[in-house]
Amino acid sequence: MDKPPFHPYIILLIGVLSISTAAIFVKLAGDTPTSIIAFYRLSLAVIIMAPYVVWKHSDELKQIHRKDWVLAVLSGVFLAFHFIFWFQSLNYTSVASSVVLVSLQPIFAFIGTYIFFKERFTVGAVLSLIITITGSVIISWGDFQISGLALLGDMLALLGAFTVTGYFLLGQNLRKRLSLMTYTFIVYGMASLTLLLYNLFVNQPFTGYGGEQWIIFFGLAIIPTFFGHSLFNWTLKWLSTSTISMAVLLEPIGASILAYWILNEGVTWSQWLGGSIVIFGLMMFIFSTTKKVKPKITHVTNRQ
Numbered sequence: 001m002d003k004p005p006f007h008p009y010i011i012l013l014i015g016v017l018s019i020s021t022a023a024i025f026v027k028l029a030g031d032t033p034t035s036i037i038a039f040y041r042l043s044l045a046v047i048i049m050a051p052y053v054v055w056k057h058s059d060e061l062k063q064i065h066r067k068d069w070v071l072a073v074l075s076g077v078f079l080a081f082h083f084i085f086w087f088q089s090l091n092y093t094s095v096a097s098s099v100v101l102v103s104l105q106p107i108f109a110f111i112g113t114y115i116f117f118k119e120r121f122t123v124g125a126v127l128s129l130i131i132t133i134t135g136s137v138i139i140s141w142g143d144f145q146i147s148g149l150a151l152l153g154d155m156l157a158l159l160g161a162f163t164v165t166g167y168f169l170l171g172q173n174l175r176k177r178l179s180l181m182t183y184t185f186i187v188y189g190m191a192s193l194t195l196l197l198y199n200l201f202v203n204q205p206f207t208g209y210g211g212e213q214w215i216i217f218f219g220l221a222i223i224p225t226f227f228g229h230s231l232f233n234w235t236l237k238w239l240s241t242s243t244i245s246m247a248v249l250l251e252p253i254g255a256s257i258l259a260y261w262i263l264n265e266g267v268t269w270s271q272w273l274g275g276s277i278v279i280f281g282l283m284m285f286i287f288s289t290t291k292k293v294k295p296k297i298t299h300v301t302n303r304q
Helices: 008-019 022-028 034-062 066-089 095-102 105-116 123-141 148-174 180-201 211-235 241-262 269-288
Strands: none
Touching (some): 008 211, 034 180, 066 095, 123 269, 211 241
16 A cells, blocks of 8 residues: 655645635735636636646546535535635735634534544544634734624635535545546536626626736636645545644634735734644644544555
C-alpha cells in the first residue's frame, strides 16, 4: 500500500493560505454583483479544468453511479450558496468579521460528523474546538459594528458557514469514490450551473465588466479555488471534515493581515489576541486527534 504523495497537513496549510485571499479579491471587485463574482470564479475554474478532465478522466465520468451524481449535485448547490451568502456578507461587514463567522463552520461540522458519520471526539478535541472558536470570536469583537447592516452581514456569513459545511460533509463521502479532478470538476460545474440559474433569476448582468474585474475573476478561479478548495478536496481522502474545518480557522488571520496591507483595514489588539488563541486551539486539536485521523494508507491507482 502507498502513502499519500504529500503530507495532508502541509497541503492543508497551503489551502488555508490560498483561501485567505478570497475576501480581498471580493472587496477589490467594488460594486460588481457578488453572485456574478461567484459565478465567474467557478465557471472559469471549470473551463480551465475541462480539457484535462475530458482527456484523462472521461472513462471515470461514464462510470459514476446515479447516487454519486445526486450527491455531487447537492454538494455543488451547497457550494454555490456558500459563495452567494459569504460574498454578499462582505458588502455589509468587514473582512475580519465576515471571515471569522464563516470560519465558525466547525460547530456545524461537529454536529454533522456526529450525526451522519458517527464520528467521536476526545475531550481534548472538544476543548480545543471551544478554544479555537473563542479565539475567532475575539478576532471579530473589536471590528463588529452594532447596526442593522452589520447584523445582516453577520447572519449571511453564518449562513455561509452552514452551507460550506454541507459541501464538505457531502464531499467527504463522495471523494472516497472519485478522483480529485473528477470530483472537483463535477461539483464546481454543478455550482456554476446553480449560480447561472440564480443570476438569471435575479436578473444580474453577465457582461460589461472591465479588465480589473476580469483579473479578479481569474484570480479567484486560480488561487483560492485551485490552491484552496481543490486542495481541501484532496485532503478529504485522508483527513476528516472536522480536521479540515479546524484548519480553515487560520483563514481569519491571513485575511486580516492581507486586509491590513491591501485594504488599509486596521488590525486591532483583539484580532492579534484572538489569532494567537486560534493557533493554539488548532494545534491542540491536531495533536489530540493525531492517532484518530492519522493519514490513511490506501492504494490509489490512476486516481490522482
